[in-house]
Amino acid sequence: MAASDHTILEQASGWLRQGRKVALATVVETWGSAPQPIGSQLVIDAEGNFIGSVSGGCVEGAVVTEAIDIIATGKPKLLQFGVADETAWKVGLACGGRIGVYVEPIT
Amino acid sequence: MKRHLLDQLLAARANRQAVALITHLDTGEQRIVPRSAAASDPLAAKLDEAFRFDQSGSHDGQFINIHNPPLRLVIIGAVHIAQSVIPIAQQLGYDVTVIDPRGAFATGARFPGISLHAEWPDEVIPQIGLDPRTALVALTHDPKIDDPALNAALKSDVFYIGALGSKKTQASRAQRLKEAGFSDAQIARIHGPIGLNISAKGAPEIAVSIMGEVTRCLRLGA
Numbered sequence: 215m216a217a218s219d220h221t222i223l224e225q226a227s228g229w230l231r232q233g234r235k236v237a238l239a240t241v242v243e244t245w246g247s248a249p250q251p252i253g254s255q256l257v258i259d260a261e262g263n264f265i266g267s268v269s270g271g272c273v274e275g276a277v278v279t280e281a282i283d284i285i286a287t288g289k290p291k292l293l294q295f296g297v298a299d300e301t302a303w304k305v306g307l308a309c310g311g312r313i314g315v316y317v318e319p320i321t
Numbered sequence: 322m323k324r325h326l327l328d329q330l331l332a333a334r335a336n337r338q339a340v341a342l343i344t345h346l347d348t349g350e351q352r353i354v355p356r357s358a359a360a361s362d363p364l365a366a367k368l369d370e371a372f373r374f375d376q377s378g379s380h381d382g383q384f385i386n387i388h389n390p391p392l393r394l395v396i397i398g399a400v401h402i403a404q405s406v407i408p409i410a411q412q413l414g415y416d417v418t419v420i421d422p423r424g425a426f427a428t429g430a431r432f433p434g435i436s437l438h439a440e441w442p443d444e445v446i447p448q449i450g451l452d453p454r455t456a457l458v459a460l461t462h463d464p465k466i467d468d469p470a471l472n473a474a475l476k477s478d479v480f481y482i483g484a485l486g487s488k489k490t491q492a493s494r495a496q497r498l499k500e501a502g503f504s505d506a507q508i509a510r511i512h513g514p515i516g517l518n519i520s521a522k523g524a525p526e527i528a529v530s531i532m533g534e535v536t537r538c539l540r541l542g543a
Contacts (some may be wrong), residue, residue, distance in 0.1 A: 220331075220334050220388075220391060223327060223330055223331055223334075224331065226327060227327055227328070227331055230324060230327075238322060240384070240386065242344075242346065242377075242379050242384040243378075243379050252376075252377045252378055252379075253377035253386055253387070289349075290349040292346050314379075316344065316346060316384060318322050318344075318349060319322075320322050320323075320324055320327055321322075321323060321324065
């Protein structure tokens with residue numbers, strides 16, 4: 215995993231201590247030229263604040279939107295992004311890779 | 322993720338223990354497996370490989386996330402080049418420790434926020450321990466300070482050892498280490514002159530060449 219990901223977990227822990235609701239997004243699969251390695255993480259709170267990266271900026275917006283839902287429902291979800299996606303022009307990966315991102319609430 | 326699992330991951334990091342977090346991507350079920358207990362886990366073969374190569378990945382719907390201890394850089398010499406190496410190393414994810422017995426060099430004013438030891442390397446190194454997630458660079462040019470650190474590094478399994486100094490300095494150092502009982506193969510672990518050969522000029526470029534070489538050893542093994 216990327217070395218900086220421990221900072222993400224510390225961030226998640228800090229936000230939880232402040233009483234904020236938090237979700238964690240993790241790159242669990244990559245195909246082709248993916249911008250961030252497997253294990254890269256993003257921490258998101260219920261207001262949509264986020265720190266970290268799962269794609270170098272291409273799909274963070276979509277992940278954050280899903281994460282806010284996931285914080286509300288409490289159910290984890292596996293998201294897939296790639297140029298083959300029909301929403302490619304909105305939230306696809308310009309590099310031509312595909313990634314799987316697991317988003318889970320911290321409870 | 323349950324909060325107690327998050328706390329366990331952070332505690333493992335603080336104690337420099339390698340652990341894996343395994344997630345069933347369908348059910349969301351999770352467990353933590355310490356490297357020391359990986360051999361008796363159902364995913365033993367995958368875990369062994371994942372820990373060794375520091376490579377997280379998915380297998381049959383289960384995601385193995387490797388949490389190896391953070392990388393660490395031990396710098397011998399609270400010198401000018403160290404001041405350039407530190408910010409690059411921190412960006413690359415290293416916890417940095419600086420050791421220099423010369424109190425005038427090893428000051429908090431020169432190295433704010435860095436783990437700093439104004440003591441001899443052979444006194445400090447046994448306390449901090451050297452392991453396969455650690456790199457050591459000797460930057461003082463002074464055999465009195467560099468040699469005891471290189472001695473300790475050669476007896477450890479650090480993934481990188483580098484020493485500043487010209488080819489001539491390296492030759493006389495190799496001679497001293499030989500007299501101290503180290504074999505040629507052991508001495509060859511020391512990268513010297515330190516850093517990738519990019520004709521670096523000045524401390525910041527030398528720092529780039531050093532951290533480039535450290536990264537090459539981390540990723541390619543040599």
